[in-house]
Amino acid sequence: MMGRALSNVAMPVMKGCSGITILSGSEVRRGEESACIKCAKCVEACPMGLEPYLLAKISKRKGWEAAEQNDIVSCIECGCCQFTCPANIPLLDYVRLGKQSVMGIIRSRNAKK
Amino acid sequence: MANRFFVAPAPHLHGEMSTVRLMADVIIALLPALVISVKVFGWDVLAVTAVSVVSCVALEAFVQHFIVRGKSTVGNLSAALTGLLLAMNLPSNIPLWIVVVGAVFAICVAKMPFGGLGKNPFNPALAARVFLLIAYPQQMTSFVAPSVEGAADAASGATPLAALKAGMLSACDADYGAMFTGATAGSLGEVSALALLLGFAYLLMRRVISWHIPVSILATMAIFATIYAGVRFEDSMMHLYLPAFHLLSGGAMLGAIYMATDYVTSPMTKKGMLIYGVGIGVLTMCIRLWGAYPEGMSFAILIMNSVTPLLNKYVKPRRFGSR
Ligand code: SF4
Ligand code: SF4
Numbered sequence: 001m002m003g004r005a006l007s008n009v010a011m012p013v014m015k016g017c018s019g020i021t022i023l024s025g026s027e028v029r030r031g032e033e034s035a036c037i038k039c040a041k042c043v044e045a046c047p048m049g050l051e052p053y054l055l056a057k058i059s060k061r062k063g064w065e066a067a068e069q070n071d072i073v074s075c076i077e078c079g080c081c082q083f084t085c086p087a088n089i090p091l092l093d094y095v096r097l098g099k100q101s102v103m104g105i106i107r108s109r110n111a112k113k
Numbered sequence: 114m115a116n117r118f119f120v121a122p123a124p125h126l127h128g129e130m131s132t133v134r135l136m137a138d139v140i141i142a143l144l145p146a147l148v149i150s151v152k153v154f155g156w157d158v159l160a161v162t163a164v165s166v167v168s169c170v171a172l173e174a175f176v177q178h179f180i181v182r183g184k185s186t187v188g189n190l191s192a193a194l195t196g197l198l199l200a201m202n203l204p205s206n207i208p209l210w211i212v213v214v215g216a217v218f219a220i221c222v223a224k225m226p227f228g229g230l231g232k233n234p235f236n237p238a239l240a241a242r243v244f245l246l247i248a249y250p251q252q253m254t255s256f257v258a259p260s261v262e263g264a265a266d267a268a269s270g271a272t273p274l275a276a277l278k279a280g281m282l283s284a285c286d287a288d289y290g291a292m293f294t295g296a297t298a299g300s301l302g303e304v305s306a307l308a309l310l311l312g313f314a315y316l317l318m319r320r321v322i323s324w325h326i327p328v329s330i331l332a333t334m335a336i337f338a339t340i341y342a343g344v345r346f347e348d349s350m351m352h353l354y355l356p357a358f359h360l361l362s363g364g365a366m367l368g369a370i371y372m373a374t375d376y377v378t379s380p381m382t383k384k385g386m387l388i389y390g391v392g393i394g395v396l397t398m399c400i401r402l403w404g405a406y407p408e409g410m411s412f413a414i415l416i417m418n419s420v421t422p423l424l425n426k427y428v429k430p431r432r433f434g435s436r
Contacts, residue, residue: 001123001124001125001126002123002124003123003125004122004123005120005121005122005123005125007120023125023126027125027126028121028125028126029127030119030121030127031127031131034132034189035228035229035230035231035232036231037132037135037191037230037231037376037377038231038376038377038378038379038381039135039376040376040380040381040382041130043381043382043430044323044383046430047433048432048433049430049431049432049433049435050430050432051381051382051429051430053381054381070429071432074432074433074434077123078124079123079124080124082124082127083124083126083127083128084128084130085130086130086131086132086134086135087131087132087231088127088131092122092123092124093121093122096122
């Protein structure tokens with residue numbers, strides 16, 4: 001769930017690598033994204049108590065301030081939200097994007113002080 | 114290599130949940146109620162259901178193709194489900210053209226103008242039901258008396274709730290067995306509590322919905338009715354019968370299990386769901402006991418639908434590590 005995809009054969013094996021998982025093509029296929037039906041399954045799945053549907057929506061619109069208020073940086077990138085979403089929304093992709101941007105903003109804010 | 118393969122970030126797997134599957138599950142869960150309804154009211158039921166489902170699906174396809182000009186969304190079954198739920202809210206002897214008017218309202222007013230599935234603030238089927246109730250009160254409240262043989266007879270029946278409101282019936286001597294298994298007058302989907310509970314069990318088992326909304330609504334209604342009976346009536350039998358009567362009659366079960374739990378218009382967090390459920394329960398009982406209509410479920414749900422965005426904004430899940 002959290003592993004990195006081997007995008008080329010030159011990827012190194014490091015100390016933290018506990019295994020290589022090979023998944024079949026049908027397992028990794030990404031479904032077509034459709035509208036969020038507000039089913040709350042992602043909210044229920046999130047171990048950190050976040051609201052992935054909201055974070056993804058905010059990140060899509062680049063609302064970094066609102067994303068920070070909704071604790072986007074607490075996301076541990078476990079992927080449970082995306083796994084469970086019936087509408088096939090790549091929630092974690094959006095949340096990760098938002099998290100990176102918000103962390104960047106926080107870092108530059110701290111640097112200024 | 115990169116261009117021969119599709120490389121994406123984690124997670125690489127996806128669960129088997131899909132929108133279509135969820136919608137199909139709700140439709141499956143409504144089938145027992147439909148079967149009972151056909152048995153009680155005869156074949157009219159199927160005509161109403163078919164007209165409702167077909168017109169909802171056709172209208173959604175039409176709007177999506179000619180007005181939104183987007184990809185067809187009929188395949189996600191949400192329009193079919195709206196049609197089925199709308200039919201469940203109508204009496205079996207309703208003229209079919211009114212069913213079509215209801216479908217037009219559900220799809221072309223309550224759903225598609227807001228952006229279709231996932232964005233409508235009110236439950237389309239319920240909005241259509243309330244619209245019809247206000248526009249055609251006569252046709253919407255004349256019910257066929259149930260007949261167990263299978264053919265509906267012409268005598269019109271009063272629903273248990275309407276009878277209670279008119280003072281024709283006391284909650285003590287209502288026929289609870291009939292209300293449980295379905296031999297009472299009413300809309301298609303509200304006659305048999307047993308069939309609806311069966312569907313509820315299926316939905317819970319498939320994890321389509323969680324227990325929070327239905328249980329909080331029904332529990333609130335029961336507590337409210339008990340307190341009301343305790344204050345109003347001396348007779349201690351009434352204290353037991355009134356809550357049971359309100360849970361089994363009218364749209365209580367249908368509303369609590371199928372209408373209020375509609376994903377799009379219900380809150381996202383468990384806490385929010387409980388507040389929403391309690392709100393619906395209290396409003397329903399207020400309308401039933403003191404309002405002009407015998408039935409308050411649909412109004413209560415629509416009112417709480419409008420509170421949902423507020424609940425989503427202020428009732429947040431507990432963040433891990435915080436208090
Ligand atoms: S990836 Fe982040 S937002 Fe999604 S479930 Fe895990 S912690 Fe929650
Ligand atoms: S799981 Fe997907 S469809 Fe359901 S609320 Fe979350 S983002 Fe929306």
